[in-house]
Amino acid sequence: MEQRYDPKSIESRWQQQWEQDGIFAVSDDAAKPKYYLLEMFPYPSGRIHMGHSRVYTIGDTLARVRRMQGFNVLHPMGWDAFGMPAENAAIANKSHPARWTYDNIDYMRSQLKKLGYSHDWSRELATCDPSYYRWEQLMFVRMWEKGLVYRKKSLVNWCDTCQTVLANEQVEAGNCWRCDNPVDQRELFGYFFKITDYAEELLAKLDELPGWPEPVKIMQRNWIGKSYGAEIHFPIEGRDEVIRVFTTRADTLFGATFMSLAPEHPMALELSAGTEQEQAVREFIAKVKRQSFSQRADDKSKEGVFTGAWCTHPLTGRRVPVYVANFVLMEYGTGAVMAVPTHDQRDFEFARQYGLELVEVIAGPEGAVGVDNMTQAFTDYGTLVNSEAFDGLGSEEAKRAIAAELEKKGLGRETINFRLRDWGISRQRYWGDPIPVIHCAKCGQVPVPEADLPVTLPLEAQLTETGGSPLPGLEEWVNVTCPVCGGPAQRETDTMDTFVESSWYFARYACPHYDQGPLDPGPTDYWMPVDQYIGGIEHAVLHLLYSRFFTKVMRDLGLVKVDEPFTNLLTQGMVIKDGSKMSKSKGNVVDPDLMVQRYGADTVRLFILFAAPPEKELEWSDRGVEGASRFLGRLWRLGLAVAEQAAGVEPFAGGELSEGLKALHTKTHETIKKVSEDTGDKYQFNTAIAAIMELVNQISLAEQDESLAGEPLRAAVLREAVEAAVVLISPMAPHIADELWQRLGHSGYLIDQAWPAWDEAALVREEKLVVVQVQGKVRSKLTLSADAADAELESAALADEKVQKFIDGRPVKKVIVVQGKLVNIVI
Incomplete structure (x- = not known):
């Protein structure tokens, strides 16, 4: 075999071997603890981009670590294959969506395999396959029932x-x-x-997901939008009907001076029918229909039209004009808003524009300011004024009292409202x-x-x-x-909607070939829920909320036993270059294929993991990629050198060591401990790789140290250290690791090896380096006995000549000792 590091030949050979032996295929095994790791499956757009490479590299590293730790790991892959982009692309390319989609799947599958990911391809699924969507249709029918x-x-x-x-x-x-x-x-x-039937549960269960990032949970809470308030009825003049509104500020009821209806409210046209306002209302509604809901909600210009109708204030009997307004959405509340211009900024701007009445009913700490002095609405809580019997009450107390009065009159009640609306599919x-x-x-x-x-x-x-x-x-x-x-x-x-397919695919991976129903109970109960899900935060509402809803539906249909689909969620950061997110329009796209061809998959994987923690943005750096390549080349040369020098020698298992060899032995076990902790629950792969790099540096120094040449245990300690480095780097750079493992005289695959354990005894150092600070600034460093007590550390620090110079005879106020790390002297 070639002695130089040639990633192209090494990686293709090992990928072929892995596939031939089917080492990533997994079966149900109750004897082992299960670990279901899943990255959000890709849309088959035609090419893998660097964002894909990042999420799948993070997931693959974790999957390999967990398998080596003794878990039965499910790590599947499939394709979110339906949807408008495929259809639009097929039209543009004068092709058929099916042909275009399956051609892309074939190409992207080959790209993923070239990166050496440990996906179980025997479970591959595509959502456009009738064998998949037939069961989705069956669930639709049962949901209908x-x-x-x-x-x-x-x-x-x-x-x-x-x-x-x-x-x-x-x-x-x-x-x-x-x-x-x-x-x-x-x-x-x-x-x-x-989905609104599950609004309360979707909200409550967020508190039972400690493994989810708080920003995602906040986004879902806001989207579900639970509000405590009151439903209030405004009787319509000349009719036996009422306009129902929901408000969280019943304390402002006496300031309601007009009513605003959403243009799509069923009464909007009905109230204007036969009046001189009918044509104006029709034209206004037609104009608003040309806007999207978000445009209306964000529009700074508040527009509306009088319907010609009036309603009656439920507690004062005052006549209240009814308007149609562009900023009121039928999607939220009841589609009708009691407008309180003095205490709602949108209503304030609307009232000023249309010359409508203002009544101040909430006074702040400085007291009432008077409507003539208002330049904007007062939206805080305060004390009620101009509110008849409720004057003097605080806002919170007034809410309950006013709701109780409305309920007594049959014109309202306390209630709960949700922002969430049913999912149009x-x-x-x-x-x-x-x-x-x-x-x-x-x-x-x-x-x-x-x-x-x-x-x-x-x-x-x-x-x-x-x-x-x-x-x-x-x-x-x-x-x-x-x-x-x-x-x-x-x-x-x-x-x-294509989001229906992605709302349950994770469960189908447990039994992708089952043909008696959507899910096979045995494997589904074994694998679900997903233990670790990885994907972008841009899916916080769309995909993740829908998946949670669909899981609860499948539970209620008797298909799964779990309440939530994903126990832990990792949202990786974007890949950026030159300060911007990679995009073709900006010309800053890096093609993973070209990177693999030039440097090899292991280099690409290592750089992705080393450049930033998973949840942070990753700034692409050509120099960083070259650095990762140089490190792997160095590991390669060192591994071959030690394989030759330690041929036939077992790794160090005990005995008296010189200071030089003892330091390397200690560093080996410190690295095992560090990497184990950083790839555990923290997923800090960047610091884990940094620790391995430090170990490789120390191995290199020991290997070149001529003073150790005659040491009888030199080869054993070097082998122990190199094998530890190779095993620890294997989840990140699996091809070079398997190759070096074989060159070191072992058979089999590293993914089947047990994760190494560190020896606590080896971590005990006889000496320790202690930093000494004066007034918080480092002034000296002392090498002291590893078992030195606080008093000894304090005495040694105060006696140090460098420290004495900075104390300069001044009295010492306090000495702070952090055992084994530093002494800080306060003067």
Whole structure:
């Protein structure tokens, strides 16, 4: 074999050997503790980017460590293969989404394998495969039967570029999360999952996830948006109906001077019908429909129109005009807001713009300021004024008292509201999971019988450049017989939101080939939940919230026993270059393939892990990659040298050592301890690698130290140290590690070796280095006995000549001793 380090030949050989022997395939083994490690699966876009490389390198390192620690590790891979991007790309490339997707999967699979990841490819799945989505359709049908799915007409976010509906979570700053083009509103029929039925549990269970980053939990809490408040009824003049509002500030009720309705509120047009305001209201509603929900919520200009109708204040009987306003969203609360301009800034700006009445009802610590002196709304809590019998009460007390009075009059009550709204899953695109529903003129919407599943997506469909779905035009596919009455009927032509597929894939990995149902109870109960999930924080609401919801649904359908899908969550930082996130438009993309070809997979992996802790941003550095390559070359040369010098010699197992060899033996076990701790719960791979580098430096010095040449235990200590370095680096750089392990005379694979244990006795040093500070500044360093007590450390520090110079005869006020580390003298 070549003596020089040639990563290309080494890595291809070991990858072939690993695959041939199937060493990453895992089976259920109750005799071992299980460890399910999963990275968020990729969308098959065609190429692996450096962001992929980072998340999978972090995951693979952890998977290898856990397996060496004795766990039965499940580490699968698959493809989030449905969705608009595949369809759009296929149209652009004059291809079919299926062909485009599977070609990309083949190429990306080969890229991942070249990086040496320990994925169990026998469990590979693609969500566009009928063997996967048939079970998703079955769960849809069972959710329909349990009342967890419904169909309704509603205003939805519409992306004209992608020709489809978007969930609120998929609209970012008024634009489509996929194509970044503007989103407007459209009224359509669609299917909804009743995620709101689980709002309370989704919120409460966040407190039972200590292994999740707090920022992710905060984002989910905010999205679920639980609010304690009051529902208040404002009777409509001339009608027997009321306008219901939800407010968290019932204490401001006496300051409500007008009502604001969302443009999509069912009463918005109804109240103006037959009045001189009807046309103005219609035109205003049409204008607002051209805006997205987020644009309306963020819009600085507050616009509205009077409906011509009035309602009555429930406690004062005062007439209150009813407006339609662009900043009120039907998605939140009841779609109606009691406007209190003195104590809500949006209402204040609106009232000033339209000349509406202001009544101050909350006084701050300085007392009431008067509406004529207000330049902005007072939004803090305070003491009630101008509130009749409730004057003088504090805000919190007043909330309860006013709610009680409203309930006594039958015009309101205390209640809880959630910001979370049901998940609209209908998409008007072709490349997705067909919604298994049949429309019958006589029977209405009928779910496809389970025996007829899956409803297979017709691959003969031809896409057009306009992007609209071809499904409605496939008469042979659309026209069917109603399973209830036997009459003529039509299939649903909407497909499911691709986030449905990614909301349960993690459970299917436990039994990807099971064909009797969505999940095989035995393996699913063994593997679930995922012990460690790794992926970007950008999925904090979309994917992670939906996955939590779907897990609870699967639990209630009797498919899983767990409440939560992911016990621990690691959100890795972005990869950036030249101060910006890598992107083609900025011209700062680094191609992992080119890096592997030039330096080898182990170098790429090592740099990714060494450059930054997993949760921090990683700044790409060509010099850093070259440094990682040089280190591996050094380890290679040192490993071969020691393999030759220590041929036939066992690693050190005991005996008297000289100071030089004892220092290396101690360093070996200090490194084992450090790497074990840093790859344990902290995932600080960068500091673990730094410790291995320090060990390699000390091995190199000992190997070149001529004074140790005649030592009888030299070869044994060198072998112990080199083997420790090779074993410890193996999860990060597995190819070179397996090669050196073999060169050192061992057989088998390092992933099957037990993780090394450190010897506590070897960690005991006879001497220790103690830093001495005067007034917090380092003034000397002392080498003292390892068992020196605090008093001895203090005496030695005070007696030191360098220290005496800085004390300069001044009285010592205090001496602080940190055992084994430092002495700080305060003068």
